[in-house]
Amino acid sequence: MCEIVDKAGSIPAKAVNELVFVPSADLVAKTVRRIADGRQVFAVTDGNVARLHADILPEENVFVLPAGEDSKTFAQAEKICRAMLQAGLTRKSVVVAFGGGVVGDLAGFAASIYMRGIEFVNVPTTLLSQVDSAIGGKTGVNLDGYKNMLGSFKMPSHIVICPELLSTLPSREWRCGMGELLKTAVLDEELYLFVQKNIRALVSRDAIVTAKAVTAAANFKKQVTDEDPTEKGRRMILNLGHTVGHALEKCDNHRLSHGEYVLLGLAVELRMAGTSPECEESLRKLLKTVELPALPVVDARDVCTAAKSDKKNSDGKITLLGAMGAGKIFVCKCGAAEFTQKYIATVDSLVREGGLCYVG
Ligand SMILES: NC(=O)c1ccc[n+]([C@@H]2O[C@H](COP(=O)([O-])OP(=O)(O)OC[C@H]3O[C@@H](n4cnc5c(N)ncnc54)[C@H](O)[C@@H]3O)[C@@H](O)[C@H]2O)c1
Structure with missing residues (x-):
């Protein structure tokens, strides 16, 4: 048979x-x-x-x-x-x-x-x-x-x-999930508007709102990955915030959870890449409601070394992703020295503005 x-x-x-x-x-x-x-x-x-x-x-x-x-x-x-x-x-x-x-x-x-x-x-x-x-x-x-x-x-x-x-799910794991949900929302304008309108309900784990957000985010990711299953092109946008997020995760020895590094990565990488101030301001409000974890104290040069091993890099340059608005993603490539300089300047400015604080 x-x-x-x-x-x-x-x-x-x-x-x-x-x-x-x-x-x-x-x-x-x-x-x-x-x-x-x-x-x-x-x-x-x-x-x-x-x-x-x-x-x-x-x-x-x-x-x-x-x-x-x-x-x-x-x-x-x-x-x-x-x-x-x-x-x-x-x-x-x-x-x-x-x-x-x-x-x-x-x-x-x-x-x-x-x-x-x-x-x-x-x-x-x-x-x-x-x-x-x-x-x-x-x-x-x-x-x-x-x-x-x-x-x-x-x-x-x-x-x-x-x-x-x-x-x-423990509340800390909920916050980790909010990291990837916010990331997806920045990629998809319709989801962004939904998340923006319902951020408090999402943080307080409203079941109906959560189910809607999960369905929309899962469908968005399926659509992108069906189109580009092996990340030759558009799928790369799903790595928003992850160059810095993964680098921090490596430097900090995975002390926090992956989703927490994604939250930090979103705050830092989007500014490093040159995201529009309006988009950054709007995302900052959402990150504040979700509550950003404290930034680990790590040497910027170590962050750069870790970022250099990122799988998305090409031509010896480090790839960062930014946004001109929800759904309007762009790529920014920089060399090691530029990355380190941008990282230091970005973290300094975010801490000064109260958008980030250090561990301890
Ligand atoms: N493959 C991909 O495309 C992709 C994308 C993003 C992240 N990741 C990976 O995903 C991992 C992070 O995933 P995660 O945050 O789900 O981590 P996880 O699998 O470690 O789960 C987090 C914690 O929640 C617990 N848990 C799971 N389900 C639970 C439930 N229903 N109730 C109570 N506790 C529960 C787990 O036991 C664990 O302690 C990282 O390794 C990251 O690299 C992969």
Whole structure:
């Protein structure tokens, strides 16, 4: 029996990067079973999600990671692959990530290398992963403190988004998700206007407003990543705030969470790139409502060294992104000396204006 070719003689279309919005948590497990359609499922999650949302997980073949960024290592990916082999996974099996960006990035990476790639489904459980990391197929692990240095593009077949799962999220993780949500809003004028109007409801975790924002942000990211899955062009805009954000993350040894560095990256990088004062002022109000974390005290030259390793750079120049308004993104390239100078001047001015403060 040949299962590849359908009755019409063509290869059946497989879902790629398909968003599935699920209104209540009790439907998540059922939705995943429907997607798997009888195939073997291997679940990857972390300790917190396993404890708080055991009911969404399958009964067997569940790999539980220690929660947090420190799990994003090649060694953990290897452990997952070994467990997949022991569980007898074949090329027809499905790997399902239940968790935030760390779980999704790791499980997606393991799914992309196991037997040269098997189907991957993502069930994001943090605000950050529902609006951003679960969509678009970037997977990866960190190397020597550098973010996502090893990884692959592996589109999930489905992304199952249930905003109700966010009810258990600690407030700090909520703020992290707001970082990526604000970033996406700067890229999309319609979302920006919605976020601007509803910023207080979003910060106070209003369920209806959150579900609307999550849906809009996820759809925006899907549209950009469908158009440019391997970041040859437009997808680059999704890195807004991330050149500085990732560099701070490296220099500060991941002391804060990724989303917190994104918030800082938005404040600093947009000004360094030469964002219009009106756009900056408007974003500054939103960042103030979300509350920016304190800026770690790091040497500007170290920030520059870390930024030089950013994957977006070309021609020996560091890439920064700025905005002339919501949805009007531009690229600014600068050399190392210029970057360092801009970083010092920007941080000084933001601290003077009260838009940023230092740790301690
Ligand atoms: N692949 C991409 O395109 C992409 C994009 C942005 C960020 N990322 C990556 O995502 C990671 C950050 O993601 P994150 O912020 O989701 O981190 P995370 O996965 O570490 O989750 C944050 C914390 O929330 C907990 N948690 C998860 N779901 C929960 C729930 N429903 N209730 C209570 N607690 C819950 C986790 O256990 C963890 O302690 C970083 O590694 C970053 O590099 C990837």
